[in-house]
Amino acid sequence: MFSLLSRSVALKRLASQYGMTPNGFARRFIAGETVEEAIEASRALDARGLRVALDYLGESVKTSTEANTATREYARLIDVIVASGIERNVSLKLTQLGLGIDRATCVDNLRRILEPAHQHEFFVRIDMENSPFTQATVEVFETLWRLEYRNIGIALQSSLLRTEQDVRRMNELGARVRLVKGAYKEPASVAFQQKDDVDAAYLRQMRLLLDHGVYPAIATHDEKIIAETRAYAAERGFTPDRYEFQMLYGVRRDLQASLVAAGYRMRVYVPFGTQWYPYLMRRLAERPANIAFILGNVVREAVSR
Numbered sequence: 001m002f003s004l005l006s007r008s009v010a011l012k013r014l015a016s017q018y019g020m021t022p023n024g025f026a027r028r029f030i031a032g033e034t035v036e037e038a039i040e041a042s043r044a045l046d047a048r049g050l051r052v053a054l055d056y057l058g059e060s061v062k063t064s065t066e067a068n069t070a071t072r073e074y075a076r077l078i079d080v081i082v083a084s085g086i087e088r089n090v091s092l093k094l095t096q097l098g099l100g101i102d103r104a105t106c107v108d109n110l111r112r113i114l115e116p117a118h119q120h121e122f123f124v125r126i127d128m129e130n131s132p133f134t135q136a137t138v139e140v141f142e143t144l145w146r147l148e149y150r151n152i153g154i155a156l157q158s159s160l161l162r163t164e165q166d167v168r169r170m171n172e173l174g175a176r177v178r179l180v181k182g183a184y185k186e187p188a189s190v191a192f193q194q195k196d197d198v199d200a201a202y203l204r205q206m207r208l209l210l211d212h213g214v215y216p217a218i219a220t221h222d223e224k225i226i227a228e229t230r231a232y233a234a235e236r237g238f239t240p241d242r243y244e245f246q247m248l249y250g251v252r253r254d255l256q257a258s259l260v261a262a263g264y265r266m267r268v269y270v271p272f273g274t275q276w277y278p279y280l281m282r283r284l285a286e287r288p289a290n291i292a293f294i295l296g297n298v299v300r301e302a303v304s305r
Contacts, residue, residue, distance in 0.1 A: 020276070029250040030057075030276040035077055038272035039084045041249070049260040050268050051244070052087050053125060057273035059093035064105060067098030071109040078116050090117075091125040091155075091269065094137055107140055114144065118151050123176075128155040130184040131191065138166060145173055155219070157182030158202035159191045167205045171212040178217040178246060179205055203228055210238055217267065219246035221255065230264075240264045 020026055020033055031041035035056075042052040056077055061067045074092060081088055097109040110126075117124050126141055128134065134157075141154045153176030156163050160182065170177050181198055182191070192198045202220070206229055209216035218229050226245065233243065244265035247256055259266045 026276055026280065029248070029271070029280070031249055031270045031272040033272065033274045033276065035080050035272065038270055039080070039086055041272075042086045042270055045268050045270070046086065048257065050256060050266050051089070053089040053091050053246075053267055053269050054081065055091045055127075055269055055271040056096075057271050058275040059096040059129065060100065061096060061098060062101075064098060064101055067096070067101060067105065067109055070096045071112050074113045075116055078113070078120060078122060081122075082120050088117075088120060088122040089125075089267075090122060091127050093127045093129055094140055095129055095133060099133060099136055099140065103136060103140065107143060110140070110144060111147075111149075114149050114152065118149065121151070123151055123153065125153045125155060125176075125178055127178075128157050128180070128182075131160060131186050134160065134162070138169075141175070142173070145175060152176075153178060153217075155180055156205070157184075158205050159184075159186065159198045161190055161192065163201065164205055164208070167208050167213075171208065171214075174214050176214050176216065177209055178219050179209060180219045181222075199225065207232055210236065210243060216243050217246045218243060221247055221252045223255065226255070226259070 020030070031038045035054075038054055042054065045052050054077065056070070056073060058070055058073075061070060074090070077090065078088075081090070092110075092113070094106055094110070097106045097113075099106040114124060116122075126137065128137055138154070141152065144152060154170065155178040156166050156170070158179060158181050167177060167179075179202065181202055192201060199222070202225055206216075206218060206225070209218075210229075210233055218226070220226060229243075229245075233240075240263055244267055245259055246267045246269065249268050249270050256266050256268065
């Protein structure tokens with residue numbers, strides 16, 4: 001159903017008209033349609049002691065021309081961020097740069113972004129997408145790592161059966177990992193199907209990253225996992241500057257603030273761009289339970305005030 005909604009011209013027009021108004025429904029989770037709006041939102045987060053990572057929306061391009069356009073936009077984003085003075089941290093998806101079209105083109109496009117990023121001391125996170133792209137994403141990451149790009153990190157999904165092996169591999173490389181549960185609905189052949197299994201895998205991988213990783217990012221809104229992470233880090237004598245927590249823009253802002261108040265590093269992923277409507281619909285299509293998740297987090301935040 002949500003896939004059909006994402007392709008509906010009439011609904012997209014209606015959403016575009018009302019979703020990003022000052023009080024629009026999308027404003028809670030999308031920083032804006034322009035980089036200027038994203039920078040304004042980032043400054044507001046910074047004022048509250050939160051770190052940021054900007055995410056220019058528009059993955060899964062269909063043509064090389066679209067991939068080239070996205071690459072140019074990221075290069076421009078780097079220049080604008082430098083001029084703004086905000087934190088130099090961005091994330092991107094490889095299908096946005098053409099991974100689904102031609103891997104060599106994707107690698108070339110990524111290098112066109114990493115060169116100015118390195119020059120201006122940016123950190124670039126390569127996000128993980130659904131399982132058909134997992135192996136290719138890891139391989140592209142390792143290709144760039146072998147080419148001596150060290151200003152990059154990768155996201156890994158604890159829901160996938162292969163992830164513990166990937167965590168160990170990234171620890172061997174000395175690469176920075178962002179650990180997420182995974183928002184995609186995946187088959188049993190490649191992913192855990194029960195929440196308890198996903199959570200148990202996340203905790204195992206979190207411990208591996210804290211013990212042997214390089215400045216891991218514990219990306220979750222799950223209070224139990226956050227508490228387990230804090231307890232394990234304290235037990236091992238790890239100080240808060242050894243890792244950071246990460247959450248999505250607009251989700252559990254109360255929990256974000258409490259972590260900052262407790263002295264932990266907390267980074268917020270700040271999504272922006274004109275492609276926010278299909279992005280939002282695709283997230284719901286991948287796992288409709290995200291609706292209840294988002295609504296539940298909004299309610300919990302309101303209650304905690």
